[in-house]
Amino acid sequence: MGRTAAILIARLIFAGVFAMAATFKFAGMADTAAYIAAAGFPVSLLLAWLAAIFEVTLVLAFLSGAFFSEAALLAAAYVIFLALSFHGPSRWQANQAEFGFFVDHFTFFAGLLYAAVHGPGDVLAIRRGLVGRVAETRV
Template identity: 70%
Template structure:
């Protein structure tokens, strides 16, 4: 039989794990950008966007901000919504229908972005949880 306190324990752990996963996905993304910002700019230019170096740096800054929000819980719901929009944009801009004819794997990459967006939207609705989350009054505790 499950008690309320048991449920609170596993849900808190699941929320924290989800926040860590969101954070680490963006840590990996920004790491690759910062290791080769020129390569990232070339990729952006190949997709037809102007000012690719500026856009690469702006993407890196956005991802750093998202990491901070996901790991601290500060502005978590807002960050999850921004991240969902960003990931949706990336899906269409870099893996959308125009890419499918030349490389069928692009369709898989496109669909993967939607599963991530679904998780981000769910997280935006439910928030960062009550543990290890910063709000305007400081660190939240149960």
């Protein structure tokens, strides 16, 4: 019972973090695009929309359990990309809080990797996915 509750809470936390991120992007797409452009990326408005849609897709995967391991791996790569692109070493001298943001991304990364390996659990999970099928057939 405790294991099931922990897994469901973790899935809700993952979904909640990405849902908040997507909500902020949709609520202020121009601001998100400006932030992306300030980091040096071209076509920032397109990237902002793609990021928001990607985050919604992650939310659906974390809530449903469908393609959970794949979503967790993609989310882990996305989180490391965000850490390096928006909170990396080039930003630490101007604002030391950026170092904290950078490190926080790595703890989230670790949790996503752990989730990718262990899957969505057995309760309230649509058991579909490429990685999940491989893990389920292992004895």
